[in-house]
Amino acid sequence: MISADLAALSYAASAVLFILSIRGLSSPETAVSGNQLGMLGMAIALATTIAIIAPTLEPVTIGLIVGGIALGGFVGATLAQRAPMTDMPQLVGAFNALGGGASLLVAAAAFYAPASFSLNDSGGGISARSIVELCVSALLGAVTVSGSAIAFAKLNGNMKGAPILLPARHLLNIVLFGSIIGLTVLLAMSNGTAEWAFWAVVVLALVLGVTLIIPIGGADMPVVIAVLNSYSGWAAAALGFTLGNLGLIITGTLVGSSGAILSYIMCKGMNRSFFSVVLGGFGGDDVAAAASGGGEERPVKRGSADDAAFIMKNASKVIIVPGYGMAVAQAQHALKDMAQKLKDEGVDIAYAIHPVAGRMPGHMNVLLAEAQVPYDEVFELEDINSAFAAADVAFVIGANDVTNPAAKSDPSSPIFGMPVLDVENAGTVLFVKRSLGSGYAGIGNTLFYNDNTMMLLSDAKKMVEDIVKAL
Amino acid sequence: MISADLAALSYAASAVLFILSIRGLSSPETAVSGNQLGMLGMAIALATTIAIIAPTLEPVTIGLIVGGIALGGFVGATLAQRAPMTDMPQLVGAFNALGGGASLLVAAAAFYAPASFSLNDSGGGISARSIVELCVSALLGAVTVSGSAIAFAKLNGNMKGAPILLPARHLLNIVLFGSIIGLTVLLAMSNGTAEWAFWAVVVLALVLGVTLIIPIGGADMPVVIAVLNSYSGWAAAALGFTLGNLGLIITGTLVGSSGAILSYIMCKGMNRSFFSVVLGGFGGDDVAAAASGGGEERPVKRGSADDAAFIMKNASKVIIVPGYGMAVAQAQHALKDMAQKLKDEGVDIAYAIHPVAGRMPGHMNVLLAEAQVPYDEVFELEDINSAFAAADVAFVIGANDVTNPAAKSDPSSPIFGMPVLDVENAGTVLFVKRSLGSGYAGIGNTLFYNDNTMMLLSDAKKMVEDIVKAL
Amino acid sequence: MKFLTALLCAASLAMPAFAASSLQGVDATVFLVVIFVLAVFVGYYVVWSVTPALHTPLMSVTNAISAIVVVAAVIAAAATAGGAEVGRETWTARGLGAAAVFFASINIFGGFLVTRRMLAMYRKKS
Amino acid sequence: MKFLTALLCAASLAMPAFAASSLQGVDATVFLVVIFVLAVFVGYYVVWSVTPALHTPLMSVTNAISAIVVVAAVIAAAATAGGAEVGRETWTARGLGAAAVFFASINIFGGFLVTRRMLAMYRKKS
Ligand SMILES: NC(=O)c1ccc[n+]([C@@H]2O[C@H](COP(=O)([O-])OP(=O)(O)OC[C@H]3O[C@@H](n4cnc5c(N)ncnc54)[C@H](OP(=O)(O)O)[C@@H]3O)[C@@H](O)[C@H]2O)c1
């Protein structure tokens, strides 16, 4: 047993270490040591808790705790080791579901053993206020579990990405939510004895998570995950208030802010409104993720791998613009080989990353890092956009929306106002994609028909490998 | 009387408003409303305090409080209205002294009326711990008062800027500091009855403030002010701990961080070590502020106002580099007229501000703003340094060190490593200053002797006015 | 700014509904230390976010807000003898307090108003 | 980073010497609310300071640290009946707690390790 003061300080210290671990991510140089600080923070938090409960431990509870940590640690470490980098969106979604599950289970446990959390009132029951708080935690946790599970399934391909529009789904959601509130009130009035009502809340909340998320298209899942991640952070902070734990409050707030900011960044990059997203308003203007292009038959210039190799060999500056298609095709390693070959020929190479290229924030950067592209060759939109005018070739691989000039010129376009990469300013634009089809936003790209554009229609990995051969 | 909970929340709310007021300064657009939030925060803090003490108020104490606020408000408002913009460094120093004075007086008052601050122990005296804390507050406050007063006098010209090196001053400071500690111990052991010892601490601390600051050259005063400002912030935070006041803790920390960061920025801009400054180590390498240049007689090209007008009229891009001399000469309005004339001739004008141009952070920006130069024509070093190569004329007015190429090329120079403006890359460099003398750092500037440099030797205001006439 | 405000408002609305139940044993100093540490982070970030062009107004506004010690000065100026007759000590405290109120008020009014005066001068290209 | 650390260390060394004397009447919830509000500021700034190139590791590391609920899960897994015989309710709480420990541990190990794996891939030009 340690003093309450020391325990509170230790929890706060671990929260400070978490802050520093996120701060470390401000540059790749400090990120690795930041991550270690995060691990240290978690170790301190766990050790503090063990120290607090030490006097009440019994062999069987020690077994449960050690067993849970060991088993969970093993599973987690294995997942972390095995997951391919292209699966990061799914993995984050899966972890998110587990985090929500943990919150849900903790709320349920607190319902059964209020005394362990000092939630019991004088009569031995649970106070109405604590019951409401626990139900809120359970609700948020359960929605996160099932919502993230759907997001995972859509991203991982276990479920079709297309939106599933249930009839009268808004009414359904309202009914579900109303029932949850009703059950919570009933539970609070029963002074916590109506066990079934608690589990009914959990079940309805799980259903609500599903009905909220299935109408949303698969390509929007990254935003869903960030928002659910944010919710789970605020849920942890709320639990921190209930349990009076500084570590939970600060850490939950960090996670909540992180999710909120990331979803804000994604929405801004995609030109959608933040509030429509937070309110779950994805339903209204769903876009089919794989909608195929809006094409009257206009002539395009098509090229082969040999053409591309010839053009780039004779260029002095090539800017590579990767997009979602590069991730799908897993073309990053071949791309790096191509860039190396070109560098050996004396060509200057840079990578231009749009803030929402790919399907999650930082997606392209991780894949390029995996292919050992040094991060100082990789530039953000605002740092490189003016350089296209001085480049001979823009090599656009699997990207589409992030180059679409409609965002600059066509006020009726759904992406009007979104910042885009000005690839058309380069001498020649090479587009590697499989068809003239559209991307995530489901709109055609007039660049394909420009005079200085050459389409390299093929799977991205195959095309780049052929170019490497031709070089 | 309001509840302790509500009072604590109100104080915290006012601190949050102060945070937002500083956050507003991240851009000139939000700064004005930010400042209003700050005023609101102060009003809330005052109102909260009045509400707390309301039951104990008597006519005479009401008079003291209202009188103090009214009189102080009148004096403050008058100073704020009257002070010319070129006197801002002094004004900040004077306010700093007053702030330190207020802290000192509060500590003294708490010594006489411990019960009002809940500092009395059960026996009615003051606990040893509170005495130590009050002495620390008094010490910091007193050093801030006298140190800032010296800084004010040096900046305002009431005192010569040259360092005053007392014999054995380090020993003297140590003796003073030791005596203060001894008196504090004595006072604590006397259970707070040795009134004389408290005042002896105050007097010695005032002397210490003087002996710490007089050895420092006048041009270094801005750093001194920032450091003392930081100290006064930490002192307020410490007082917050003593009195258990959240508002003081958070606000004091803000002020403390601000002073620390500003002195860090200045030190980095001047290429001095932060820790040598914080430890008060200005004594070692004092530089005479007005040291006159290191000149073997080498030929310089001199020019007249007519020459300058002719060159600039025919330029397509002129970059203006203001420095300390512009502030001394109060040339900002004339400069703006000149820029306007040139713009009318179709010349493209930009202003380049070095981070430590002038004598305090942001000094040049305020003066240019006063002359109604729009802030989007004013650029920071990193944003404009590459533009000199494309400019026809660099018009350097009263600046010297911030252009000195020795910082880039001469490892033995005291400013080696400091970032400088690459004015020599412009087609022609015009230097407006009164002589070939040096600036703050006291070192010669080889640019004066370059082929593409023309010296316009005159008072800055006069020269610019002549150029305006010639245009 | 808008985004931060939204975050703050949304979060503050949600939170005060909850209450700590198991923390009454913790000394208030612990909370103050945690608050102080978080304030250091906030101070660090918020000051670095100030644009260099506004560093002079930053100095004057920190002058103003550091006069928050006025709250302690007011308490001192209103010092009581706790029921007993008001003697020399209490009068001294009141006098010192009133002087502190005077000094701090100069800073408050002077600091905020000179900042306002400066900020009013910053103009965009018309 | 170094500067912030220096600020934090210097400040923390100085502070714990002081103690609140007049705050014991304030409810702990007040402090928690203040801490929460400051944490919102810190979260806002610290997350915006993350470079966009590391947004994916940011997501995985927040997965890991949100598993801080493990502290509550451990308490649940170690639930006691408060002296009485351990009955169904307590066993249920223990079982739920153990499952929560299991889930949270997956997040902790998985989150931190996958972040480490990603970060190890970011390299400067050699
Ligand atoms: N990054 C984020 O955080 C995030 C989150 C949510 C949504 N989004 C959205 O996602 C979009 C990202 O833009 P983007 O330019 O990266 O992608 P995009 O606009 O979705 O286009 C991807 C293109 O890749 C091509 N492609 C697919 N598989 C390929 C393969 N195996 N080989 C070659 N090409 C392939 C597709 O064309 P073909 O079918 O013709 O091959 C498609 O046009 C934006 O609209 C953004 O708003 C981003």
Ligand SMILES: NC(=O)c1ccc[n+]([C@@H]2O[C@H](COP(=O)([O-])OP(=O)(O)OC[C@H]3O[C@@H](n4cnc5c(N)ncnc54)[C@H](OP(=O)(O)O)[C@@H]3O)[C@@H](O)[C@H]2O)c1
């Ligand atoms: N900004 C800050 O926060 C800060 C704080 C502390 C120290 N400093 C230091 O201050 C220096 C600032 O650099 P700086 O280039 O702005 O100034 P500087 O290097 O000090 O040079 C100012 C020049 O202005 C000239 N001058 C003075 N009065 C004049 C008048 N009436 N008319 C025309 N010219 C006049 C002087 O030359 P003549 O005598 O020949 O006329 C002098 O060489 C740096 O060394 C910096 O480290 C800055």
